[in-house]
Amino acid sequence: MEDARKVFNQMSERDVFSWTSLLGGYAKHGEMDRACELFDMMPVRNDVSWAVMISGFLGCGRYPEALTFFCNMLCDDRVNPNEAVLVCVLSACAHLGALDQGNWIHLYIDKIGIRQSSNISTALIDMYAKCGRIDCASRVFNGICKRDVLSFTSMISGLSYHGLGKDALRVFYQMLDENVMPNEITILGVLNGCSHSGLVEEGSSILANMESLWGIAPKIEHYGCYIDLLGRAGYLERALEVVKTMPMEPDIVIWRALLSASRIHHNVNLGEQIISHIGQLKSSDHNGGEVLLSNLYASLGRWERVTEMRKLMVDRRSESSPGCSWIEVNGLVHEFRVADQLHPQIVEIRNKLNEILKRLSQIGYSANTMQVSFDLNEEEKEQAVAWHSEKLAIAFGLMSTEPGTLIRIVKNLRTCEDCHSALKAISQVYGREIVVRDRSRFHTFIEGDCSCKDFW
Ligand SMILES: [Zn+2]
Ligand SMILES: [Zn+2]
Numbered sequence: 001m002e003d004a005r006k007v008f009n010q011m012s013e014r015d016v017f018s019w020t021s022l023l024g025g026y027a028k029h030g031e032m033d034r035a036c037e038l039f040d041m042m043p044v045r046n047d048v049s050w051a052v053m054i055s056g057f058l059g060c061g062r063y064p065e066a067l068t069f070f071c072n073m074l075c076d077d078r079v080n081p082n083e084a085v086l087v088c089v090l091s092a093c094a095h096l097g098a099l100d101q102g103n104w105i106h107l108y109i110d111k112i113g114i115r116q117s118s119n120i121s122t123a124l125i126d127m128y129a130k131c132g133r134i135d136c137a138s139r140v141f142n143g144i145c146k147r148d149v150l151s152f153t154s155m156i157s158g159l160s161y162h163g164l165g166k167d168a169l170r171v172f173y174q175m176l177d178e179n180v181m182p183n184e185i186t187i188l189g190v191l192n193g194c195s196h197s198g199l200v201e202e203g204s205s206i207l208a209n210m211e212s213l214w215g216i217a218p219k220i221e222h223y224g225c226y227i228d229l230l231g232r233a234g235y236l237e238r239a240l241e242v243v244k245t246m247p248m249e250p251d252i253v254i255w256r257a258l259l260s261a262s263r264i265h266h267n268v269n270l271g272e273q274i275i276s277h278i279g280q281l282k283s284s285d286h287n288g289g290e291v292l293l294s295n296l297y298a299s300l301g302r303w304e305r306v307t308e309m310r311k312l313m314v315d316r317r318s319e320s321s322p323g324c325s326w327i328e329v330n331g332l333v334h335e336f337r338v339a340d341q342l343h344p345q346i347v348e349i350r351n352k353l354n355e356i357l358k359r360l361s362q363i364g365y366s367a368n369t370m371q372v373s374f375d376l377n378e379e380e381k382e383q384a385v386a387w388h389s390e391k392l393a394i395a396f397g398l399m400s401t402e403p404g405t406l407i408r409i410v411k412n413l414r415t416c417e418d419c420h421s422a423l424k425a426i427s428q429v430y431g432r433e434i435v436v437r438d439r440s441r442f443h444t445f446i447e448g449d450c451s452c453k454d455f456w
Contacts, residue, residue, distance in 0.1 A: 001025055001026065001029055001031070004022055004025050005022065008022045016042070016044045016045070016046050016049065019038070019042045019043075019044075019049065020045075020046065020048050020049045020052060022038060023035055023038055023039060023042075023049055023052050023053070024052045026038065026056075027052050027053065027055070027056030027059070028056075030056075030059065030060045032056050032057060032060060032062060032065075035052075035053060035056055036053075039053055045076070045079065046078075046079060047079045047080060047081075047082060047085075050069065050073045050076075050079055050081070050085065051081075051082065051084055051085045051088075053069050054066050054069050054070055054073070054085055054088050054089065055084070055085075055088045057069060057092075058088045058091060058092055061095075063092040063095045063096045063333075064092075064096065064333055064335070066088060066089060066092040067089060067092050067093070067096075067098070067101060067333075070085070070088075070089045070092075073085070080112075083114065083117055083119060083120060086105065086109060086114070086120060086123070087119050087120060087123045089105055090102060090105060090120075090123040090124060090126070090127045091123060091126070091127070093105065093127050093131065094123075094126050094127040094129075094130040094131065095130070095410075096326050096328070096333050096410060097130060097131050097132065097326055097327075097328065097408055097409070097410035097437055098131065098326075098328045098333050099128075099131035099132065099133060099328060099408065100328055100330075100331040101328075101331060101333075102127045102128070102131055104331075106124060106127075109124075116144075118144075118148050118150055118151060119150070121140055121141075121144050121151050122150040122151050122154045124137075124140045125137045125140050125141050125151060125154040125155055125158060126154045126157075126158065128140065128158075129154070129155075129157070129158025129159075129161060129162070130158070130161070130410075130437065131408070132408050132435045132437060132442060134158055134159065134162045134164065137154075137155065137158050138155070141154075141155045147175075147178065147180065148180060149175075149180055149181065149182065149183055149186065152171065152172075152175040152180055152182075152186065153182070153183065153185050153186040153189060155171050156168045156171050156172055156175075156186060156189040156190055156193065157185070157188075157189035157192070159171060159193060160189050160190070160192040160193030160196060161192075161437075161441055161442060162441070162442045163196045163197060163441055163442065163451060163452060164193065164197070165193035165194050165195075165196055165197025165198075165199050166193075166197060166199070167193075168189065168190055168192075168193030168194075169190060169193060169194070169199065169202055172186070172190045181214060182214055182216070183216070184216055184219065184221075184222075187206065187210055187214075187216060187222060188221055188222060188225055190203075190206060191203055191206060191207065191222060191225035191226060191229065192225055194206070194229050195225060195226075195228045195229035195232055196232075196441055196452075198229075198232065198233045199229075200229060200230065200233050200235065203225075203226060203229045204226075207222060207223075207226045210222070220248055220250075220251060220253070220254065221253075223242065223243075223246050223248075223250075223254065224253050224254050224257055226242065227239045227242055227243060227254055227257045227258060227261075228257040228261070230242065230261075231257055231258055231260070231261025231262075231264075231265075232261060232264065232455065234265055236258075236261060236262060236265060236267055236270055239257075239258055239261065240258065240270065240273075243255075243258065250277075252278065255274050255277060255278050258270070258274050259271060259274050259275075259278075262274065264455070323337065323388060323389045323390075323411065323412065323413050324336070324337050324389055324411070324412045324413075325389035325390045325392070325393040325409055325410065325411045325412075326393070326409070326410045327393040327394075327396060327397050327407070327408065327409050327410075328408065329396070329397065329400050329401060330400075334393070334396060336389040336390075336392040336393045336396070337389055343392075343396070345396070345399075348399065349392055349395050349396050349399065350392075350395075352395040352396075352398065352399050353387075353391055353392065353395035356394075356395055356398065356426065357422075359429055360422060360425045360426065360429060363425060363428070363429060365421060365422060365425040388416065388418070388419050389411065390409055390411050390415060390419050390423070390436065391419060391422060393409045394407065394409065394422075394423065394426060394434065397409070397434075398426075398430060398432070403430075403431070403432075404431065404432070405432070406432070406433045406434070406435065407432055407433070407434045407435070408434075408435045408436075408437075409434070409435070409436045409437070410436075410437045411436060411437065411438045411439070412439065413438065413439055414438050414439050414440055414456070415436060415438040415443065415456070420443070420450065420454070420456075423436060423443070423445045423450070424445055424448050424449060424450055425448065426445070427445035427446055427447060427448060427449075428447055428448035431447075433445065433446050438456070440456055441456055443456065
């Protein structure tokens with residue numbers, strides 16, 4: 001990049017193309033701050049310069065900025081967003097769960113009358129599904145006249161994500177009826193759906209026949225899904241058998257699926273077997289497995305092993321990625337991180353959260369600290385789970401929306417057991433419907449219950 005910059009600086013005549021190609025270089029290397037500086041200096045910007053910025057922000061996970069740049073782009077009447085830009089911003093909305101903005105972009109697409117390409121429809125389905133509106137996703141899907149593998153896959157994955165395994169299967173069979181060939185991702189989506197809905201027979205038959213019927217050899221990801229399916233449904237022995245006989249070496253993801261199944265079904269014996277298998281993996285292959293291991297030890301109350309794992313993790317700097325939640329209020333996305341100090345209203349939010357927790361304790365909710373994976377005393381542990389990002393987001397949501405309004409939150413990690421039971425209690429005490437999307441699925445909390453039936 002330094003060389004490119006030197007050449008650029010020495011140019012006697014710079015046009016919008018040379019500016020934009022340097023911009024593209026920065027964006028490609030994820031140096032978005034440098035790209036911003038350059039963008040501000042540009043005398044003229046064209047469609048491509050805007051597109052480079054927006055896709056650059058998307059590529060490095062700076063979703064709110066991708067949306068801000070898109071809004072600024074619309075204010076510049078010399079440029080028009082093309083299909084690629086629209087796909088990028090829809091994807092940013094999907095990541096953030098920003099439904100209001102996603103809706104608005106959909107209206108905009110209809111208004112400017114851009115041809116409804118397969119890429120746009122697929123991005124719309126994905127956006128609606130990830131923003132919790134599977135009904136809108138279905139409407140877009142049903143409106144497509146010629147559905148292809150991308151739109152089918154997006155719809156199937158969306159349904160699975162919402163725990164609607166039977167519907168995912170139905171769309172999958174519809175796809176086969178319309179003679180559209182599935183790809184690897186489609187199969188992963190269906191298997192996921194089977195897993196979240198306990199459809200063991202259907203999932204088994206898809207895995208067994210995928211190679212002969214559709215020419216797709218099962219990869220380790222497919223086995224991972226299948227083992228997850230068996231494990232969740234309680235077929236732990238059968239799952240272990242599959243792990244031992246599958247054609248490739250099990251990796252940490254596979255062991256992790258089995259380990260979390262043994263945790264759900266309280267099978268300590270299997271848990272310990274798996275731990276010894278994980279111990280035989282090269283430590284470089286652990287890849288985040290330490291977090292899970294230390295959580296398992298914590299749930300077994302074996303604090304000395306937990307401390308060991310923690311120390312190992314700190315030594316190897318494999319800190320678990322920090323929890324982060326997003327909530328959209330009146331079209332603005334607010335970001336919360338665990339134990340956040342950054343939000344301008346953080347003091348009020350914390351006070352609100354304390355008030356909420358007090359009200360919850362009156363109906364018998366108490367903090368579940370089983371998953372706090374380090375050796376703290378009880379009170380410290382309670383504090384650590386109390387400031388999880390989704391709790392801050394929900395407190396902010398209750399503060400800043402009208403009573404009775406649905407609250408939607410997106411979380412980058414799996415929701416912990418304590419937050420899950422707190423959210424159930426909040427939906428009851430405050431009479432709110434709360435939709436949370438975490439890394440593995442959607443949870444809809446209504447009147448003290450969750451749509452996942454405590455299985456996630
Ligand atoms: Zn939590
Ligand atoms: Zn749930």
